[in-house]
Amino acid sequence: MTLTMKSFLRRAGQFSLIVVALFTLLGVGDEDARFQYLGHHMMCVCSCGQVLLECNHVGCQYSDRMRMELAAAIDRGDNDDLTLQSFVQKYGPTVVAAPSTSGFGRVAWIMPFAALLAGMAGLVWIVRAWRMRPPPAIADGIQPLRGPELERYREQADKETHL
């Protein structure tokens, strides 16, 4: 059975999505990768405003200790959520470098994509409204061109003027 162009494109799209999902989800992290990941998802609380692993203040009262605590949590086998929770309990919610994906923090993550979807919907609506608009009036006696003839002229105009 031969595929039509449309169904071919649809299947290609579905295949791409699966490949992307596999690439994204099948990652397996070692301990060093987890340390890097979690260390870059936490802030140093010395009010330098930097990510924990990027705090470069020698003699910082917090960053060295926090890094050791993080390494210890990973060695103990604590999972990511548990590790972050223990840091939140000890240093407060601002220690996490991004809002949580539960509770009100979820709103932070959803809003940009919700805005994007709303914008897309609005755009589609506007485009449809524009396309439904009646064409500009044509002077009496002029026959409008349509179909292949119009396309041919457009193609020719495009070729001659497209610089």
Added chain:
Amino acid sequence: MSQLSINALPQIGSFALLLALALAGYSFLVGLFALILGGRESDYLGETARRAGIAAFGAIVLASVALVTAAFTNDFSIAYIFHHSNRDLPGPYKFAVLWSGQEGSLLFWSLLLATYGFVLRLRYKTDARLFSHASVVIAAVQVFFLLLLNFAAHPFAVLAGGNIPADGSGLNPLLQYPEMVIHPPMLYLGYVGFTVPFAFAFGALVMKYPGEKWIHITRRWTMVTWGFLTIGIFLGAHWAYSVLGWGGYWGWDPVENASLMPWLMGTAFLHSVMMQEKRGMLKTWNMWLVFGTFFLSILGTFLTRSGIISSVHAFAQSSIGTWFLVFLLMIFITFGVFYILNFRYLRSEHKLESMLSRESSFLFNNLLFVIACFTVLWGTFFPVISEWVQGNKVTVGAPFYNNVAVPIALILLLLTAIGPLLAWRRTSFESLKRNFMWPAAGALSIGALMMILGVRPWKDIAYFYSLMAAMLAALVTFTVVSEFVRGGQVIQRHTGFSLPGSMLHLYHRNTRRYGGYIVHFGVAVVIIGILGTPFNREAEKEMGFGDKMNIGPYTLVCQSYTQDDNPNYGNEWAIINVFKGNEQITTMYPERREYKASSQPQTLPRIHETWGEDLFLVRDLYLVYEGRNQDTGRPIIKAHLNPMVPWIWIGLVIMIFGTITCLVPNAEPIRATVPVRVETVPAVGAGD
């Protein structure tokens, strides 16, 4: 200079600021009155308002000169000079004192606005009535800043108690870096400059200005302003990279975000305004975009100065946040009222004919820019919203933006590649396929090559983003090249020139279009620079004499440490020899300073660029002398190996070159050399 003349500086400055306020107030009120009144008599009134605006520029220049002179003459009776300067501060930094603190930077803002206003008022004959409207809008903004300077953040306030200290507290060490003399003026030229297109747009809205002439008038203002803002943002990133010593260049700090938001909105405006120029469409949208860009510039200033958002960059918390809030409300209400009154004048003249057209690509491009801007705004304000809703602040840092903004940026990059291939009105699918095929094949090849060479997108989402960004940047590059080649081939057919000559002619003939493509190419190069981030490496070690540290293919060997002293600071630096294999490739000198006036330390990283050594083509070896371990007393050296970063700065240069190209007038088209058959025309006698 005598003591008397030194003490006169606060008086001169204060008087100049009051005079400037009176003149700007006159320019605004009388200019407004003249516009309302209309008629020939009002032209004379309008002329006085214009001249008052020019005179206000003179007064603000005087105030600025007084403040800089106070810095150079060490007039520590002025509180601002005492807090931001000291006797041994080098000359260029004394000049930079003007924008290094709250009050001075507001004066600097006012000076730049007055300069823009001065140029605008001199060129009023282009369209006297439209320029009068724009002049009134600029005067209104000027009045706000002068009110602030005179009553809320006075740069010439003298120290309480009457005692003049022997020396000042000194300039923040982080600001004592050559780029800090350039970065803020560039950024401010960008922020302030967006007032001009807004003033023209608002003027056009108020007077229901027919046609698109206001867009032609403001096009160059907008391009120049956008260029300044771009330079300002990138210089800020380069300063962060070269001075802060954490090995990165963008931390998604609220103040960085404040500069990015008007840039995103301004970029959307620069694209969508083409639809209004060419097709008479998106008039309402453009009006709101230019308003949004101006509004976000002021909002950024509010963010920096109000203290509502925690930031390492923010100025001291003060009451001027309320002033800004009131001003933001006023401009929103004023603009909204005039929009409601006159929105019918902004109707589109044409309809969208096809989804596969340049118009629709601009629509999607604009949507993505605005959503990107919203995302940054949302992330910046979310800590405040969170505190308001649930009583505790949260941090919104790099992980949030990387996960939310990066996908949007990737789609934008895809549109940057596709957009130029689409014709106005409509494009056939066949035509798109024909033009898109080779660039797409090239981009896929780059992706495949990266995977063959070891990039594993399934290991980490950051690698996946990097691979996508590389492919899309390649797609943009190939599209730009194909556009040059296709256009060059058309010219070549008509003129018989060589292909490179034809491409050069093409470039001169439509500078705006091909300048825009160069900017796109610059963006692709910047993206290539950014996509190296997931491959960064770092190492840290206490290093005594002869100690070694390995990072990537390099071995760092500590040769020695040395110290120096000058009136401004004492410093200590490490001498590190860098080997690749057995070959010594360079010696680096990471430094640490201790500024005397402020007793603040500063690290000065050293960066060595390595070209053409491996897949990444170029990378930075970045060394920081972090100081000494408090327990052992041994020096600590931190090394970063950052692939691709230099491409970011190269991309900026390309973007600016493209922007300048867009500003150059088009060359005359050359005549075709194809012979044309000429028919004999009968002679016409005199008197016929």
